[in-house]
Amino acid sequence: MKKTKKQKVLKSLLYIVLIAYAIITFYPFLWAVAASFKPLSEITSGSMSLISKHFTTEQYQYLFSAKSGSMFVTWFINSMIVSVIGTAINVFLNTMAGYSLARLSFPGRKQFYYGILAMMMVPAQVLLIPNYLIVKNLGMLDTFWALILPAAINIGNIFMMRQFFLSFPKDVEEAARIDGLSRVGTFFRIVMPLAKPSIATQAVFVFMGFWNNFLAPMLYMHTPSKFTLTLGLQVLQSADQGGQMWNRVMAASILTIIPIIILYILFNGYFLQGVRMDGEK
Amino acid sequence: MIQGYGFLAPALLIILIFFVLSILFAVYLSFNNVDLIAHTYTWNNFKNWTNLLTDKQLIRALQNTSFFALIVVPVQTFIALVIAYILANKSIQGKKVFRLVYFLPTLTSSAALTMIFMFLFNLNGPVNGVLQSLHWISQPINFINDTHWTLKIIMVMNIWSTVPYFMTIYLASLVDLPDSMYEAAEIDGANVIDKLRFITIPYLRPITTFVLLTGIIGTFQMFDQAYIFSGGTGGPANSTLTVSLLIFQYAFGTNNQMGYAAVLAILLAVIIFIVTRIAEKLNGGNGIR
Numbered sequence: 001m002k003k004t005k006k007q008k009v010l011k012s013l014l015y016i017v018l019i020a021y022a023i024i025t026f027y028p029f030l031w032a033v034a035a036s037f038k039p040l041s042e043i044t045s046g047s048m049s050l051i052s053k054h055f056t057t058e059q060y061q062y063l064f065s066a067k068s069g070s071m072f073v074t075w076f077i078n079s080m081i082v083s084v085i086g087t088a089i090n091v092f093l094n095t096m097a098g099y100s101l102a103r104l105s106f107p108g109r110k111q112f113y114y115g116i117l118a119m120m121m122v123p124a125q126v127l128l129i130p131n132y133l134i135v136k137n138l139g140m141l142d143t144f145w146a147l148i149l150p151a152a153i154n155i156g157n158i159f160m161m162r163q164f165f166l167s168f169p170k171d172v173e174e175a176a177r178i179d180g181l182s183r184v185g186t187f188f189r190i191v192m193p194l195a196k197p198s199i200a201t202q203a204v205f206v207f208m209g210f211w212n213n214f215l216a217p218m219l220y221m222h223t224p225s226k227f228t229l230t231l232g233l234q235v236l237q238s239a240d241q242g243g244q245m246w247n248r249v250m251a252a253s254i255l256t257i258i259p260i261i262i263l264y265i266l267f268n269g270y271f272l273q274g275v276r277m278d279g280e281k
Numbered sequence: 282m283i284q285g286y287g288f289l290a291p292a293l294l295i296i297l298i299f300f301v302l303s304i305l306f307a308v309y310l311s312f313n314n315v316d317l318i319a320h321t322y323t324w325n326n327f328k329n330w331t332n333l334l335t336d337k338q339l340i341r342a343l344q345n346t347s348f349f350a351l352i353v354v355p356v357q358t359f360i361a362l363v364i365a366y367i368l369a370n371k372s373i374q375g376k377k378v379f380r381l382v383y384f385l386p387t388l389t390s391s392a393a394l395t396m397i398f399m400f401l402f403n404l405n406g407p408v409n410g411v412l413q414s415l416h417w418i419s420q421p422i423n424f425i426n427d428t429h430w431t432l433k434i435i436m437v438m439n440i441w442s443t444v445p446y447f448m449t450i451y452l453a454s455l456v457d458l459p460d461s462m463y464e465a466a467e468i469d470g471a472n473v474i475d476k477l478r479f480i481t482i483p484y485l486r487p488i489t490t491f492v493l494l495t496g497i498i499g500t501f502q503m504f505d506q507a508y509i510f511s512g513g514t515g516g517p518a519n520s521t522l523t524v525s526l527l528i529f530q531y532a533f534g535t536n537n538q539m540g541y542a543a544v545l546a547i548l549l550a551v552i553i554f555i556v557t558r559i560a561e562k563l564n565g566g567n568g569i570r
Contacts, residue, residue, distance in 0.1 A: 010473060014367050021364055022382045025445070029385060031407050032397045044405045097292035106285030112293070119300045123553055124502060125525060125546040129532050129539055130306035131299055150299045153292045183284050212390030214505045219533065230392035234509055237396055246400045253393040260388045264381075271384075 036060070036251035043246050059251040072252060074225055075232035078144070080259075082228060083210035086148040090206045091199055093153050098161025099191060102168075104183075113162070120155045132219055146220035147228070151210065157202045164198045165191075201270045208260060229256045307543050315539035322540075329544045339545065341519045342527040345432060349439075349523070350500035350556075357440045357447060358492050364444065365451035366481055371460075384449070386442040391505040398438045399425055399510065425510065428520040435506045435521065443499065447492045454488050455481070486564065493560045501553045504529065524549050 030050055035043055036059055038052040063072040100106075101113050131150050140146040172194065176186045192199070214230040221227055227235065233256060237249045264271060311329055313322040333339065364383070368376055386394060401408050402424035409421040424430045462480050471479065482489075504525040507515065515522030515530070524545065532542035 011372065014370060014373060017367055018364070018373070018379055022379055024441070025385060026382050028397050028401055028441075031401060035400060093292045093295070096288045100285050100288035104285035104288060109285065112289065116292075116296060119296060121554075122300060122304060123498070123546075123550045125528055126307050126543075126550050127300065127303045128528070129310060129543050129546060130303035132532070133306065133310075133539075134298060134303065149295070153295045155296075158292060187288075208388070212392070214390065214392045214509075218508075230390050233392050233396055237399070237509075238512060244403070246403065246406075249396050250400055253396045256393045257389050260390075261385075264384065264388050268381075 032250045033254055035247055036254055038247055040245060040247050059245075059248045060255075062248060063252055063255065071224060071227070071232065072236075072255070075227050075229045076255070078226060079211055079229040082144050082147050083207050085144070086151060086210045087203055087207045089148060089152050090154055091157070091203045094157040094202065095161050095192065095195065095199060096187075097153070097158045098163075099165050099187065101158070102162045102165035103173075116155055116158060120159075128215075128219075135220060141220055142222045142226060144226070147210070147213070147216050151213075151216070154202070154206060154209075157206070160202060161195075161198065164195060168194070197270070200267060204263060204267045204270050207263065211260060307546060310540050310543035311547055313540045317537070317539065325540070329538075329541045332541055333544060333548065338519070338522065338527060339524075342515075342522045342524045345520070345522055346501060346503070346524045349432065349436060349503060350497060353436050353439050353443075353500050354493060354496040354560075357443050357496060358489065360440070361444045361447035361492065362451055362482070362485070362489070363477075365448045365455060366477055368448070368452060369455040369458075380449070380452075383445040385445075387446045387449075389442070391442070392509060394438060394442055395506050395509040398434065402434050426517050428518045431510060431517065431521050435503075435510055438506060439500070439503065443496070447496070450492060451485060451488060454485065458484050490561055490564050493564060494557045497557050497560055498553055501525075501549065501556070524552075 034050045034052065037055055037057065039054050039056055039058070042052060042054060062068045063070050066073075097116075101109060101116075135141060135146045135150065140149065168191070172190060173186050176190045177183075181189060212230060213228070214234075217228045217231040218234075221231065224235065229252075233249065233252055236252055237244065239245070310322070312324060312327065313329075314325045315322055367373070368379060389397075400406055403409075404421050404423055404425075408424070409418075412418045413421065422430065424434050458481070462484075463476055466476050466480055502525055503523050507521045507523045507526050508529070511517075511521045511526075513526075513530075513534070515526050528542050528545045528549065530536055531538045531545065
């Protein structure tokens, strides 16, 4: 088909919309990055240029130096610990539960399945207060367990893993059993490795959930040295009430985003797969 | 059989404690006066429930939350749909780059995003700078502390950060839309807008139901941004007070009324349930199958 003039105009119009939207998305980040390399005086003078007149990395040095009393590195490590351990447990339990619901037969399986699904409808707010009281009574306030344990499963992911195992070829498992592997052995040595793409998909999202969570750390953590990054950011922001250290807050915000961006680039395909599965629910 | 229970047990334990027990606990709390320090729960004759009727704060929070959802949900759905429609066009180059850029806000925590927006919109921030240099305003606007603006800034931020996620969902299902449908429409003389109206939108209706429901649930539960923007107060003058924030204040703030907070939480759950049902019906879908 030969392109008419009208089509060409239309196509450039589409590009204009796409590029305009890309700028709207990207510019706030650029501004944040730019601000993190500026001295405070330049920010408060209302300069909106992306290039600093007095380029400086002093805020990054501040955040990373032990002498400054900055707890940024501690918060970063806390976030890492909680997110990595939390994700590992969460993904593991979801996979086992999904496998059990799809593959193993036991009385009440159907009832358990529908019962678990029904829990998906319960909004977070209803659970918030009782969860807090339970965590408190278990003596887990101000420990990382408070962040990990209530979030140790993800019902949506149990559902997803069940769907995955339903369509998983049975003969692979049977072959392994004939070779003498027990059910548990088969699960760890055969099933889990073969389910890797599915597991990676959920791991990426679960990790993001832990890393970006704000409410739970705020509720459960009281000692500043046990804060996670999201909570730490808020501390940084509200620390200097008089003149806010926007450059410092921006530097910390950027550093908070970077691990997730790296994760996104590494697992780009999994991200889109995960979204796709959600969309087809 | 034992293996079946064994594999399910850990997940089930978490669900029993943090979901099932929690729901029962929440209902129980809603009928009690809770004193956390003395560790007592005393039955108070539905007083938590009757308090609902006279709570002016609650009315304000409901107004803010509904206004927020009423604007944010349709706008984000519409923008996501249009951008996905354009990106799904086969002849567009550089889709991967666009997607990567668009996805940035979705990756970023609401805490970090809120920081960035508070910086952009602060009194000496770049947004005021741009508006002033364009001579659209003569005095900088105090976006973060002006009752007229604060909630609207949070709305802008929310739309901006959720559009890419919903766009990706739309894109994922647009892949399955057969080209022949567009081609047939073109032969009948349909232009771009016609194709969007008569083919894409009806085709995506089930996905739109999903997007609307997720959007409604998300907006009605909005907490992080309002909390960070206002430092937890819901200010200035209650202009950013959302229902979730109010629940938090009653339960964990100085108000210290956990029983009443539980009532509010149940109320919010019921509201979300009703609103999503209405949205589902309005969209003409049968829900998610």
